[in-house]
Amino acid sequence: MDEAKRSLSRRDFLTRAGLFAAGTAAAAAGASGVPAAAAYADERIGNWAADGSAEVTVPESAETNASGLYGMYREHNAAAFPADDATPIPPRAVPEAWDWECDIVVVGAGGGGLNAAARAAELGAQVICVEALGLHGGNAQSAGMCGILGGMSMQEEKKFAFPSYPFDAQALTDWAMDEYHYAADPKLIYKIAEQGGKSLDWMADCGVQWRLGEVPVYVAPKNSTLDHHVLKMKDATDAMFAYGQRKGVEYHFQCPAAALVRDDAGRIVGLVAKEDFEHERYIHARQAVILTAGGFCNNKALLERYIPTAAMGCASSYLVGGETGECFRMGLGVGADVSGFNSSASFDGGVDWQAEGGQWARFLYDGMTQLSRQPWLTIDRCGNRLRYMDSRVGEDGANAIYALGDLATIQMTPPGHRSYIIFDSHYEDHLAGYAQEHCRKLITPDLEQIDKVPEHYRDWHHGVQDALDADVLKERATLEELEADLGLAEGVLTRAVADWNETCARGTDDFMYPVPDEWLHPIVDPPFYGCRIGGNLYGTKAGLLINDQMQVVGTDGLVIPGLYAGWHTAGGACGENSYIGDPILGSLMGDVGLAFCGGYLCGTSAVENERGE
């Protein structure tokens, strides 16, 4: 294919990063006069030259399809990642003079950081919060729903708790520990179970509106007949930012943390941050430093080392803000231990852009992702059909959002860690009949999440066209060509399509996990389309080891004095070796809920433990 199509320019990336920011930046007005896209300006973006002229060379699909030693590992294109460095960041020594003074420094103003800063300030600490982007909210502002299994006052109103009402944190912990195969710290899980509801109630007291009209907002457990409701988490992060401002938190935007400061006794006493990305400021934290700067979805080397299943099985990430893992590396640099090894959370539809020279970090709503999540014929590289998990809400009202996580696992685990979707020229005719829910819905002007969609993608065809242009979605005149260019062995795809067409002609699916008859569309008319799919990574669950006081613990088993971490810079919220962050979308509290809870816990513990009374 045309080499030019194999690359995206730096300018493209900046434009897209800017779109992310623009879609969410409204609330930043006043917080910073500088466009948020500038936050990316100095970051390394793959191997691309600063002038945007360089091309990324990527191997042909066939060469990378089943790559690596023992056929187990699927190589990623490092140039597509925003970061590729797992080395610990060493601490700095105490300077002769500090630039800024406070009690507590919070790193990151996303889901976790906003809560940590506001909570610590509310409890009387003088707080500085440094944020790399030009706006608050992090990835959390893009989230749609907050999950919790009980213990929140609104759930009490409905007499809802899991596993049974009345709410019992011990019973919830016991259930979760079983789900996590006992590979977690029970005291930490208990803390989440016990404090989760309280943290969300506290946010309500701070001004967060958890209701849509009269309807409380939470995600119910699998097979429950309670539905979830979509709420804009941006409203929640805006409210927490406003509350923090009222409590006197001093926010510094476009001021990324660069290193911890450690004194001779081994205590963390401050942070070095780069004001305007340039000028190093030594910030004295008289009581504590709290790391709440997200995880490392966008750092290839960290994924490979700490979450090999995500490195192998995920094809893209949809956290476009940050997630390069510097704060995790800072923790490693002061001797922190790691927990939650090999645990992450993904949804389905990780389109393999990076294998074709595109970006690893993609917007969740880009049209191509939604197209890839429909029930097309899906096979592994041996030609076996793969099961589809239907996300339509069941007749009993059962919540079907779990289908997105379960399908991700199916797509991440076949040989070679990719699945392959195939359809023909009539694909657009079938979409309405699939009626998939949640973020599988095609992008339309009335989509409830439309304000999260960058303008370019508000017509879903644009994202699909981008994928065709990049040859990520392959359009070929014959199935044989498609087979070869997807890197499949001769006969694998043609046989699978022939079998599928026979099934369609019969009108009933005899597969072990049959799809409804009305979804049986033969693949006969060219052009033919195919795409490689893996998981769509949305959260790393490996991170710094913390105890139930949110204190970071070293590899010597001792607390590192003065250092706290919340999710997702911390790990361990769903044990080890969890593919999908079970049981509910990442942890007991989903993903964004966990970050909110972790920030609240960090702010509370740091003040209570360190104020020296």
Ligand SMILES: Cc1cc2nc3c(=O)[nH]c(=O)nc-3n(C[C@H](O)[C@H](O)[C@H](O)COP(=O)(O)OP(=O)(O)OC[C@H]3O[C@@H](n4cnc5c(N)ncnc54)[C@H](O)[C@@H]3O)c2cc1C
């Ligand atoms: C489109 C989309 C939809 C989602 N939907 C859901 C959903 O419905 N439900 C759900 O539970 N989860 C959802 N998520 C995931 C959820 O948003 C994240 O899990 C959550 O934001 C994590 O919070 P956090 O505090 O760990 O990280 P973030 O919210 O990303 O905050 C981290 C902050 O730290 C900053 N930072 C990073 N490095 C540095 C540094 N060196 N110095 C200073 N600052 C730094 C970042 O810029 C960022 O602002 C979604 C995510 C996206 C993108």
